[in-house]
Amino acid sequence: xxxxxxxxxxxxxxxxxxxxxxxxxxxxxxxxxxxxxxxxxxxxxxxxxxxxxxxxxxxxxxxxxxxxxxxxxxxxxxxxxxxxxxxxxxxxxxxxxxxxxxxxxxxxxxxxxxxxxxxxxxxxxxxxxxxxxxxxxxxxxxxxxxxxxxxxxxxxxxxxxxxxxxxxxxxxxxxxxxxxxxxxxxxxxxxxxxxxxxxxxxxxxxxxxxxxxxxxxxxxxxxxxxxxxxxxxxxxxxxxxxxxxxxxxxxxxxxxxxxxxxxxxxxxxxxxxxxxxxxxxxxxxxxxxxxxxxxxxxxxxxxxxxxxxxxxxxxxxxxxxxxxxxxxxxxxxxxxxxxxxxxxxxxxxxxxxxxxxxxxxxxxxxxxxxxxxxxxxxxxxxxxxxxxxxxxxxxxxxxxxxxxxxxxxxxxxxxxxxxxxxxxxxxxxxxxxxxxxxxxxxxxxxxxxxxxxxxxxxxxxxxxxxxxxxxxxxxxxxxxxxxxxxxxxxxxxxxxxxxxxxxxxxxxxxxxxxxxxxxxxxxxxxxxxxxxxxxxxxxxxxxxxxxxxxxxxxxxxxxxxxxxxxxxxxxxxxxxxxxxxxxxxxxxx
Amino acid sequence: xxxxxxxxxxxxxxxxxxxxxxxxxxxxxxxxxxxxxxxxxxxxxxxxxxxxxxxxxxxxxxxxxxxxxxxxxxxxxxxxxxxxxxxxxxxxxxxxxxxxxxxxxxxxxxxxxxxxxxxxxxxxxxxxxxxxxxxxxxxxxxxxxxxxxxxxxxxxxxxxxxxxxxxxxxxxxxxxxxxxxxxxxxxxxxxxxxxxxxxxxxxxxxxxxxxxxxxxxxxxxxxxxxxxxxxxxxxxxxxxxxxxxxxxxxxxxxxxxxxxxxxxxxxxxxxxxxxxxxxxxxxxxxxxxxxxxxxxxxxxxxxxxxx
Numbered sequence: 001x002x003x004x005x006x007x008x009x010x011x012x013x014x015x016x017x018x019x020x021x022x023x024x025x026x027x028x029x030x031x032x033x034x035x036x037x038x039x040x041x042x043x044x045x046x047x048x049x050x051x052x053x054x055x056x057x058x059x060x061x062x063x064x065x066x067x068x069x070x071x072x073x074x075x076x077x078x079x080x081x082x083x084x085x086x087x088x089x090x091x092x093x094x095x096x097x098x099x100x101x102x103x104x105x106x107x108x109x110x111x112x113x114x115x116x117x118x119x120x121x122x123x124x125x126x127x128x129x130x131x132x133x134x135x136x137x138x139x140x141x142x143x144x145x146x147x148x149x150x151x152x153x154x155x156x157x158x159x160x161x162x163x164x165x166x167x168x169x170x171x172x173x174x175x176x177x178x179x180x181x182x183x184x185x186x187x188x189x190x191x192x193x194x195x196x197x198x199x200x201x202x203x204x205x206x207x208x209x210x211x212x213x214x215x216x217x218x219x220x221x222x223x224x225x226x227x228x229x230x231x232x233x234x235x236x237x238x239x240x241x242x243x244x245x246x247x248x249x250x251x252x253x254x255x256x257x258x259x260x261x262x263x264x265x266x267x268x269x270x271x272x273x274x275x276x277x278x279x280x281x282x283x284x285x286x287x288x289x290x291x292x293x294x295x296x297x298x299x300x301x302x303x304x305x306x307x308x309x310x311x312x313x314x315x316x317x318x319x320x321x322x323x324x325x326x327x328x329x330x331x332x333x334x335x336x337x338x339x340x341x342x343x344x345x346x347x348x349x350x351x352x353x354x355x356x357x358x359x360x361x362x363x364x365x366x367x368x369x370x371x372x373x374x375x376x377x378x379x380x381x382x383x384x385x386x387x388x389x390x391x392x393x394x395x396x397x398x399x400x401x402x403x404x405x406x407x408x409x410x411x412x413x414x415x416x417x418x419x420x421x422x423x424x425x426x427x428x429x430x431x432x433x434x435x436x437x438x439x440x441x442x443x444x445x446x447x448x449x450x451x452x453x454x455x456x457x458x459x460x461x462x463x464x465x466x467x468x469x470x471x472x473x474x475x476x477x478x479x480x481x482x483x484x485x486x487x488x489x490x491x492x493x494x495x496x497x498x499x500x501x502x503x504x505x506x507x508x509x510x511x512x513x514x515x516x517x518x519x520x521x522x523x524x525x526x527x528x529x530x531x532x533x534x535x536x537x538x539x540x541x542x543x544x545x546x547x548x549x550x551x552x553x554x555x556x557x558x559x560x561x562x563x564x565x566x567x568x569x570x571x572x573x574x575x576x577x578x579x580x581x582x583x584x585x586x587x588x589x
Numbered sequence: 590x591x592x593x594x595x596x597x598x599x600x601x602x603x604x605x606x607x608x609x610x611x612x613x614x615x616x617x618x619x620x621x622x623x624x625x626x627x628x629x630x631x632x633x634x635x636x637x638x639x640x641x642x643x644x645x646x647x648x649x650x651x652x653x654x655x656x657x658x659x660x661x662x663x664x665x666x667x668x669x670x671x672x673x674x675x676x677x678x679x680x681x682x683x684x685x686x687x688x689x690x691x692x693x694x695x696x697x698x699x700x701x702x703x704x705x706x707x708x709x710x711x712x713x714x715x716x717x718x719x720x721x722x723x724x725x726x727x728x729x730x731x732x733x734x735x736x737x738x739x740x741x742x743x744x745x746x747x748x749x750x751x752x753x754x755x756x757x758x759x760x761x762x763x764x765x766x767x768x769x770x771x772x773x774x775x776x777x778x779x780x781x782x783x784x785x786x787x788x789x790x791x792x793x794x795x796x797x798x799x800x801x802x803x804x805x806x807x808x809x810x811x812x813x814x815x816x817x818x819x820x821x822x823x824x825x826x827x828x829x830x831x832x833x834x835x836x837x838x839x840x841x842x843x844x845x846x847x848x849x850x851x852x853x854x855x856x857x858x859x860x861x862x863x864x865x866x867x868x869x870x871x872x873x874x875x876x877x878x879x880x881x882x883x884x885x886x887x888x889x890x891x892x893x894x895x896x
Contacts, residue, residue, distance in 0.1 A: 062700065062704055062817070062820075065700060066697050066700055066701050069693050069694075069696055069697035069700070070697050072693055073690055073693045073694040073697060073760075073763060073767070074760055076686060076689060076690040076693070077690050077694075077760040077762070077763045102672060102673035102674070102675075104674075107674060108627075108672075108673070109627055109628075109630065109631040182640070182641075182644065185641065185674060187627040187628050187631050187633070188631040188632075188633075190633075190637075191628070191631055191632055191633045191634075191637070240674060241669065241673070241674040241675050241676065244673075260683045260684075260845075261683065261684060261845035261846075261849065261850070262845045293843075294843060294845070295843050296840060296843060296849065297840050297841055297843060299739070299841075300742070300841065300842075300843055303742060303743075303746065303747055304843075306747065307746055307747060307750065309753075469620075470856070471621075471626070471855075471856040471857070471858075472621070472625060472626050472630055472856075472857075473619070473620055473621020473622060473623075473625040473626050473857070473858045474619070474620040474621055475621075476620075476621050476625040476629055477620030477621045477625070478620070491630075491632065498632075501632040506635075507634075508629055508632065508633065508634055508635050508638070509629070509632060
């Protein structure tokens with residue numbers, strides 16, 4: 001500690017600079033002092049020596065306090081160390097970008113939770129990451145009844161959970177019961193199941209799921225980690241809350257350690273022999289241990305990669321990805337995430353965007369390529385429609401609908417009778433400049449995008465008020481208050497039925513306020529029909545209809561920039577984009 | 590001493606109640622609620638969300654929710670997180686240790702550095718030493734933690750590769766964040782120390798001490814004994830602020846802890862978690878201040894007779 005040592009140094013300074021009466025250094029003075037002390041002694045007066053105790057009184061207390069604090073810190077920090085577990089070969093550290101919002105796939109809704117847990121669970125079916133077709137998971141085959149209201153799954157045999165519990169139809173039933181139990185509070189899994197009403201166990205390896213109405217996206221729901229099948233024994237041994245720290249599935253990796261907020265450790269499941277076709281066989285280079293750690297601050301992710309603290313981390317900043325491009329130790333993967341693009345909705349419920357022509361003018365007048373190049377360093381495809389090109393039944397026809405065309409935009413606005421009446425450079429409505437309130441959150445570089453919109457729309461003569469809200473609840477409150485003209489919101493999913501919650505009349509995330517009976521009918525029909533050709537036709541119609549109405553401004557297709565150590569091969573992600581197939585990763589470290 | 594303690598206890602309770610009530614109201618005035626952050630985001634229907642909201646009692650009138658909250662707290666029920674379903678106390682217990690470690694490390698650094706700089710600034714000679722110390726203290730105060738943090742990570746982790754920068758655990762991982770946060774806190778301690786020591790040095794007793802020929806060490810001891818007293822209160826005050834300072838530091842250094850929990854809870858409108866943390870912070874703060882006052886009482890004989 002520095003205090004006891006440095007403060008006397010300060011005395012030293014005082015002493016040197018004031019060598020007169022105060023300084024006890026000169027020989028004469030010492031003599032004088034000795035003489036004085038002798039005189040005092042002589043007089044029988046014992047001078048109380050207060051120097052030592054005093055010094056301990058003030059500086060000692062401080063010194064002791066500092067020592068004590070240091071000791072406690074070291075003791076606490078030692079207890080905090082988790083580096084004690086034996087390190088087996090092929091071990092990597094995988095950086096997660098989101099922390100404490102919950103990791104129980106049945107309950108919680110983040111995409112991030114699937115990064116570790118997609119490999120802990122198996123689902124009844126899988127989507128093939130390349131073809132997007134459904135392939136067997138825990139179910140070796142399945143069939144739909146003629147009326148579309150019953151789906152029967154024939155389950156694989158000789159499958160067991162990490163805790164030894166055998167897998168059968170009752171395990172599927174237990175997971176479904178848990179998700180549908182309202183006291184569990186499922187945020188996403190229950191929503192994915194939509195019209196599911198119950199099940200029937202036909203025999204130990206056959207289960208039938210019942211629906212209240214035909215629901216084509218059922219298989220898509222069942223292929224997501226949120227519907228991973230959990231060990232009934234593990235569920236029984238834990239509470240709804242504590243299960244997330246002790247998850248047990250049948251997947252290629254088992255959860256061996258979970259230090260909340262700090263570490264998730266997976267180890268390879270050596271018994272795993274029932275994986276989907278796209279899982280690679282185990283080799284010497286396959287991963288044995290994966291440690292997940294948290295890197296919630298985007299700026300620290302590339303630092304962690306460069307210093308070798310992590311071998312994989314997602315959601316790099318586009319600018320950091322650009323800097324890492326020159327680093328031979330790191331490869332940056334651009335992983336497309338299917339779903340809606342990163343987009344803005346136009347509020348059709350209030351002026352001025354209740355006018356379809358003005359909305360179309362904005363679509364023509366926005367230079368999306370410039371935005372993607374400037375903000376995302378060109379590392380994402382420009383988006384054109386309500387779905388990304390990686391979603392099933394994407395219709396490329398939307399790409400021709402609104403090319404960047406300033407003249408077209410200006411003439412559409414002029415046709416609405418909008419003109420700059422007072423010469424301030426902005427179009428006027430009743431003497432007031434035409435102003436749009438643009439609302440967005442702080443995530444995914446939306447603020448930068450909004451600033452470019454502002455400058456591009458200024459060229460059209462439209463003024464914008466940019467409103468950045470801090471979080472999602474505030475964004476949603478804006479919608480409830482109907483206090484926006486343009487608002488940013490998007491979500492992910494491989495099945496185009498994701499359109500329903502954004503565009504059906506009255507749907508919870510229908511933030512454009514669109515109410516179009518014709519579109520509603522198409523969207524409803526598309527989830528009832530299971531024939532691919534029918535769905536293709538219906539979703540083409542839906543995508544074109546949405547863009548004709550010009551209720552959404554797509555910006556870019558979402559791309560996850562994943563930084564990976566160059567010593568990792570076989571890096572591949574699930575059809576949903578977010579979740580790594582850890583089974584296929586090969587480490588040559 | 591006893592009436593003193595009783596008075597302080599009552600004041601502490603009032604502070605805790607006020608802090609909890611203010612945060613209760615402020616949080617519910619903030620737009621949206623936890624279900625917006627979870628279910629609505631996942632695309633649940635309005636009916637599903639409303640049912641869940643009613644089940645949680647979030648649609649009851651505010652006074653009823655407020656009354657129910659205190660009843661629950663009185664019965665020792667701190668509630669569960671609306672987002673993760675985890676009991677609040679468990680969440681706090683899981684994350685308290687790293688935050689405490691960081692706060693104490695920072696406090697140690699702040700105390701050592703702050704007092705040293707303060708005394709040098711107040712009494713140091715030549716003047717250059719005073720300027721240097723004062724300048725350093727001002728720099729510590731003026732530089733934001735997020736900036737010094739990034740600079741420290743860049744220097745010690747990326748460039749020199751000496752210390753773990755982000756996401757580590759164990760004793761080595763606390764060094765950088767502790768130094769950064771401690772450096773910032775040392776600024777205010779140094780300023781108070783310098784002013785108070787300078788004041789004390791002008792006291793009559795100092796002139797008397799010099800006049801009667803006391804050696805300079807003894808004079809300095811006299812000055813420090815008086816001049817360092819306010820450090821006790823300012824340290825207690827800073828210890829309270831440190832809990833807040835850990836929020837930013839934890840985020841940048843990717844340390845788990847209460848700061849990260851608080852940030853996520855506010856973002857998700859996770860009422861019970863925020864409430865629990867506010868009460869905890871208020872308790873720590875009032876306890877530290879009461880402790881500092883009591884210590885002051887003992888250290889400074891001049892305050893004893895009045896109290």
